[in-house]
Amino acid sequence: MLKHTPLNAKHREAGAKLVDFSGWEMPIHYGSQIEEHHVVRRDAGMFDVSHMLPVDIKGEGARAFLRTLVANNVDKLQTTGKALYSCMLHEGGGVVDDLIIYYMTESWFRIVVNAGCADKDIAWMEAQRNQLAPDLQILPRRELAMIAVQGPNAAAKLWQALPGSEGLTRPMKPFTAVLVGDMFVARTGYTGEDGFEIMLPAKAASFFWQALLEAGVKPCGLGARDTLRLEAGMNLFGQDMDEKTTPLESGLAWTVDLKSERDFIGKDALLRLPRERQLVGLLLRDKGVLRAHQPVHTAHGAGEITSGSFSPTLNVSIALARVPAGVLSGDTLEVEIRDKRLRATVVKYPFVRNGKALIEP
Numbered sequence: 001m002l003k004h005t006p007l008n009a010k011h012r013e014a015g016a017k018l019v020d021f022s023g024w025e026m027p028i029h030y031g032s033q034i035e036e037h038h039v040v041r042r043d044a045g046m047f048d049v050s051h052m053l054p055v056d057i058k059g060e061g062a063r064a065f066l067r068t069l070v071a072n073n074v075d076k077l078q079t080t081g082k083a084l085y086s087c088m089l090h091e092g093g094g095v096v097d098d099l100i101i102y103y104m105t106e107s108w109f110r111i112v113v114n115a116g117c118a119d120k121d122i123a124w125m126e127a128q129r130n131q132l133a134p135d136l137q138i139l140p141r142r143e144l145a146m147i148a149v150q151g152p153n154a155a156a157k158l159w160q161a162l163p164g165s166e167g168l169t170r171p172m173k174p175f176t177a178v179l180v181g182d183m184f185v186a187r188t189g190y191t192g193e194d195g196f197e198i199m200l201p202a203k204a205a206s207f208f209w210q211a212l213l214e215a216g217v218k219p220c221g222l223g224a225r226d227t228l229r230l231e232a233g234m235n236l237f238g239q240d241m242d243e244k245t246t247p248l249e250s251g252l253a254w255t256v257d258l259k260s261e262r263d264f265i266g267k268d269a270l271l272r273l274p275r276e277r278q279l280v281g282l283l284l285r286d287k288g289v290l291r292a293h294q295p296v297h298t299a300h301g302a303g304e305i306t307s308g309s310f311s312p313t314l315n316v317s318i319a320l321a322r323v324p325a326g327v328l329s330g331d332t333l334e335v336e337i338r339d340k341r342l343r344a345t346v347v348k349y350p351f352v353r354n355g356k357a358l359i360e361p
Helices: 008-013 033-042 062-069 115-132 154-161 202-214 222-231 267-272
Strands: 017-021 024-029 045-048 053-058 083-089 095-105 108-113 137-140 144-150 177-180 183-186 195-201 277-284 295-298 301-311 316-324 332-337 340-347
Touching (some): 008 202, 024 033, 033 045, 033 222, 062 108, 062 115, 095 115, 095 183, 108 115, 115 137, 144 202, 195 202, 222 316
Antiparallel strands (some): 017 024, 045 144, 144 195, 177 183, 277 316, 295 301, 295 332, 301 316
């Protein structure tokens, strides 16, 4: 049986098309995926992301535990509310999951993990905790709902829906969080636009969703969220990275700290393994649509599309692809689509950020 978020009734009320997403019944769209995509780029849209799981790490030694658990260095987190994106690796260097870590106090860090990985992640964290810091608490916060408000007008409309919040949230820089009453408000997102991700008690989620609706924020589904994140060059776990690929093969070298003496799970493997593959952006030059798992043919060997779609902002098909390390930006390669080889250009991603096209179609 599919799990339901606290906002399931609101989605049904709005006529959303609901689908199975990692065991959760979630809205794929409310009518037009493309319109929802554009509203986030041009105005403000909101997403129910309550299927994702906040996990609190509490107790003495929380920082030391996270220094070993993740590939990025939590010592960068010195200011209350500061956030850090990182991958959690296994000993072979593959990605267990990608996540965001928020620093609140030396004895309280909050991690947000992906829906499809939540049970696996908790088990992995607990296994490492039992070896490294047995007294540390790992607390899944399933009683919290999570709503993302994204777009150039996200802040103004959030302040309208949540009176009294402007003073606390206006000064926020990207990748920071603040407590607003019983809400945990983070200036983060998965769309390439300004915005917020708000964690709040599940019992209050429907009321807050309604307040956002009345402030003019449009509900958006997972379909638009996927095209938005692809345009923004953001990885999706299970497609652009997984337990068989390292962050260095997934365009995530910037999230890995190999310079400090700090040891972390998977570090030895990353230092030892050859870097034979890389993640690149593709822009399709012929008529068609790029999709995950399509074969890629290059002068340096074979590759594969990891994420692909039509870009509503650029009006052309784009993709992320894992290809041999010798492939360079500007190269022309071929993508095999329905037994035909179509031309694509290798480009640096992101494709779109803050409503602006960064690539010439």
